[in-house]
Amino acid sequence: MVATVSLDAILHKHRIRPAIQALQTELVEWRRTFHKKPELAFRENLTAEFIAQKLTELGIDHQTGIAKTGIVAVIKGKDEGKVLGIRADMDALPIQEENEVDYCSQHDGVMHACGHDGHVAIALGTAKYLSENRDSFNGTVKIIFQPAEESPGGAKPMIEEGVLKNPDVDAIIGLHIWNNLPLGTVGVRPGALMAAAETFHVRVQGKGGHGALPHQTKDAIVIGSQIVTAFQTVVARSVNPIDSAVVTVGEFHAGDAHNVIADFAELSGTVRYFNPELRDLRDRLEAIINGVCHSYGATYELDYIRMYPPTINDPAIAALVKTVAEESIETPLGVAPECQTMGSEDMSYFLQEVPGCYFFLGSANPQLDLAYPHHHPRFNFDESALGMGVEMFVRCVEKFLA
Structure with missing residues (x-):
């Protein structure tokens, strides 16, 4: 008792x-x-x-x-x-x-x-x-x-x-x-005591098509996936390990059918950090988005919102x-x-x-x-x-x- x-x-x-x-x-x-x-x-x-x-x-x-x-x-x-x-x-x-x-x-x-x-x-x-x-x-x-x-x-x-x-x-x-x-x-x-909170929304514009004819498309799911993977390097390789930061992709929406290559993909997430000097993480994220999209011949739109500072x-x-x-x-x-x-x-x-x-x-x-x-x-x-x-x-x- x-x-x-x-x-x-x-x-x-x-x-x-x-x-x-x-x-x-x-x-x-x-x-x-x-x-x-x-x-x-x-x-x-x-x-x-x-x-x-x-x-x-x-x-x-x-x-x-x-x-x-x-x-x-x-x-x-x-x-x-x-x-x-x-x-x-x-x-x-x-x-x-x-x-x-x-x-x-x-x-x-x-x-x-x-x-x-x-x-x-x-x-x-x-x-x-x-x-x-x-x-x-x-x-x-x-x-x-x-x-x-x-x-x-x-x-x-x-x-x-x-x-x-x-x-x-x-x-x-x-x-x-x-x-x-x-x-x-x-x-x-x-x-x-508490971190900054910033949010992002990315729309990747590729070129859709038939799942059997991928050479005619620019697969937005593949492009978006490359962006998500590359984001994992932001904290690991762009932030001083003494500092703390988090980049999270919480949403990934693309495609409507199993045999159709997606025309576009949308990704949303959050960025958090304690050190105010890390405000430039936004630029690092966009550099990754821009580089990946350019390599695949796709375009993108980025909406980045700085909510609260640390x-x-x-x-x-x-x-x-x-x-x-x-x-x-x-x-x-x-x-x-x-x-x-x-x-x-x-x-x-x-x-x-x-x-x-x-x-x-x-x-x-x-x-x-x-x-x-x-x-x-x-x-x-x-x-x-x-x-x-x-x-x-x-x-x-x-x-x-x-």
């Missing part, structure tokens, strides 16, 4: 102050409200309405309608000082939920399968605590509720609409509920977050300083504008069957991570705005 530990014991072990422990019931209630009503990118109307209502009830100044559904709340401390931003994304995914819980998604085909419902609850809980304890910090906190992280990206349009201005943000932090780490572990590191943490702010984590969390869970993933995040755009740190908050609890990976139809997490997230944010505020 597996021993269980009470929520109070977990929160106490992680040095969560009583006032934040007292928020736990509300945090869970808010998170489950968001979970039941998930909304896709730039359609987070119910979510934004709920957030705005709570901010109004708490007497917190806020602005709505930024980049369609985004919100920024402004909380001033006891004296003038620096400005710290806190970012929380709030969109869901086009996934049909398979969890059997009483707070299961009520929106068919849409699900909070990545923890953004938890992010919003943590940010809202942080706002409530700070608004009730303004004498614990100087300066200003701007809490940014961001739409559309899952794509096409809400960070950049929020920045373009001035979310980091008036007052100007000096630094910014954010967290991601993370089922790749056990409950309570914090993954934080200076430099690249998520790169400022060393000083990452050190602050790491110190806070060490003060907040007891071993054996502790801090995972070298935590990295080839996943991507548009928090990266905020970190290009001001120094900041994005970190992972472990939320997996296999004993409670809460360890399914992100974007899985049975994704869920241990909700005791919510109070831990608020404590982390509040301590970061108190330390940065001391």
Whole structure:
């Protein structure tokens, strides 16, 4: 029989102050409200309405309608000082939920399968605590509720609409509920935490014909296959082995019949890397496509989209977050300083504008069957991570705005 530990014991072990422990019931209630009503990118109307209502009830100044559904709340401390931003994304995914819980998604085909419902609850809980304890910090906190992280990206349009201005943000932090780490572990590191995400779509135009007369054709399947094979040399022979990169072809569509040589082929995939200098991988890919097509007498069209740049943490702010984590969390869970993933995040755009740190908050609890990976139809997490997230944010505020 597996021993269980009470929520109070977990929160106490992680040095969560009583006032934040007292928020736990509300945090869970808010998170489950968001979970039941998930909304896709730039359609987070119910979510934004709920957030705005709570901010109004708490007497917190806020602005709505930024980049369609985004919100920024402004909380001033006891004296003038620096400005710290806190970012929380709030969109869901086009996934049909398979969890059997009483707070299961009520929106068919849409699900909070990545923890953004938890992010919003943590940010809202942080706002409530700070608004009730303004004498614990100087300066200003701007809490940014961001739409559309899952794509096409809400960070950049929020920045373009001035979310980091008036007052100007000096630094910014954010967290991601993370089922790749056990409950309570914090993954934080200076430099690249998450990778750039770029996508490509290639249409190879050959010349179709009868399967019995290949000499009259330019076989798009053969040409496309050569391109896929040659792509495998990009990382192996064009990238410094000290760096990390991934080139993946995830789609290959060609042909309609077994005895017909395909007229065209379409390939789609993704490119990921940590080092910003690897932006020129796009040129290497096109050189391969161009060379292969030219050798076969075919033509091509390339559509290449740079989605998100690498998520790169400022060393000083990452050190602050790491110190806070060490003060907040007891071993054996502790801090995972070298935590990295080839996943991507548009928090990266905020970190290009001001120094900041994005970190992972472990939320997996296999004993409670809460360890399914992100974007899985049975994704869920241990909700005791919510109070831990608020404590982390509040301590970061108190330390940065001391």
